[in-house]
Amino acid sequence: MPIIEVNNINKDFMVAKRETGFLGSVRSLFKREFIKKEAVKDISFSIEKGEMVGYIGPNGAGKSTTIKMLTGILVPSSGTIKVNGIVPYEQRQKNASNIGVVFGQRTQLWWDLPTIESFELLKEIYQVSDARYKQNMEIYQEILGLDEFLNTPVRQLSLGQRMRADIAASLLHDPPILFLDEPTIGLDVVAKEKMRTFIQEINRERKVTVILTTHDMEDIEKLCNRMVLIDHGQKVYDGDISAVKERFGKIRTLVVDVENGEATFDIVGAEVVKREANRVWLQFNRDEISASELIGRITQTHSIKDLTVEEPAIESIISRIYQEGFEEKLVSV
């Protein structure tokens, strides 16, 4: 039996034309004009226990809105949801003890207090037994390296530290389900890697079912077997990730600053797609040439002042999927 079942959910927001100023707010109490905004349209999926699902789509696609419905923060306009046998918006508090939630954009911790205090308070809120608390804290401290900042107030934590603390906090009560809304946002490469290892571990060791949203394809590649792709509130793909990866994950862009912006690059497997002053964008296929190989080749003829490798943005994958009619072949409904 699936641990999460979502059937034909819709979420419409009535967006009011906001009035400005105090008088505006008073007036808006009585009379407002609305525009209907369909944030989520007829989405269905079901997730089995222990799965790790990437829930992706461009900005404004409806990812966070879906997560909010699954956590009971929002009530769907229509359709049904069951999370671990519970309807989240009807039994919100009961649902809350079954789930862990991390909103990468904002912390759930007590801003002004040493980090450890947030853990202690959450222990009380979730009624975690002393033994369980101690055990979990030991594990999380070890994997996430929380010790180094447990006594630092949350507001002084770096983003990476804060995110580690947040995810540990969301798992204190051993929830069978974990919702992660952009858990790697703003993290550096090392921090992202740590975060991924941790997510992987709790999924493997504790069979925690994970749904995560992200704009980083690498999160998906490294963590998920399955992805649900949505755009404009609608599901456009649901299934195996390897097929998508196969097709689109290979194209990368290397951005180099060279001395001469007019320089020519004659390298097999890479082509110049854009130039701007002394900056050149080279698109390459990872199967044909690796980034380090490509950089090596360039340095033979040019001196590189700076470089970055750009991943294919999720937005571009989605637009490609549209252009190339990906869904017809792969949507498994």
Added chain:
Amino acid sequence: MSYLPLYFKLVGAGVRAQLQYRFAFFMRIIGLITAYAGMAATMWVMLYRFDALGGWTFYEMLFLLALAVVSWGCCITVFFHFKSLDTYIVNGTFDRFLVRPIHPFFHFMSMKFDIGAVGQFIFSIVVFLWVSMAIDIDWSVWKVLFLLSTIIGGVLIQGGMLVIISALAFWTTKSEQFYWVAMYPARNLTNYPLVIYPKLVQMITAFIVPFGFVNYFPSTVILGKETPYFPDFVGFLSPLVGVVFFLLAYWLWMSGLSRYKSTGS
């Protein structure tokens, strides 16, 4: 689950957070005491010339002020942050109260506990003692109990008002502004005996925004004053009015919350 121990734990955290900003904390206490002392001084200057205002002497008015200040002090300790609900909603931090297995009203209430209100307590205790000596109020057990129940009623009335203002944020995403524009001036009215205001204002403070029950009506009982337009027992109703008004406010807040759950803003 028992909410009381949890309340103290959460509130304790709030206090420790507040004490991280010690300087601001002490400045506020000093600021409050000074402001109230200034208000008392103004009354003295006013009554120096007129002896009485609406039949109220300087000491009686001080008593009235002290009663308002003490219940407002208790009220802001527990409820003041309700007026800032708009900030929580706008920057998205309100959602956290909805992903936890405890009651959201309780959770929000226990987020803060403003011990800065000791300024109010110091002021009002000093004034109560001073006035009691000056006009020989004889404090029987019953009077003390009456005063305590009145204070509880006053806390519930003003707390209820803050909760109502807070609830408006669920509809308008504004609440702080409503506090400053509506509640703050209304509360200031009650620093003076209502009898000096026009009948309409007195009716409003009795039946609509029941701030009259916070200090004016009960003070007339303790000080043995007349209440024109109102029956004599009106001064005993504060706890009842408080409970009813607070329940109404709570109900409004919870309706606002269910609206929030369908609009998300």
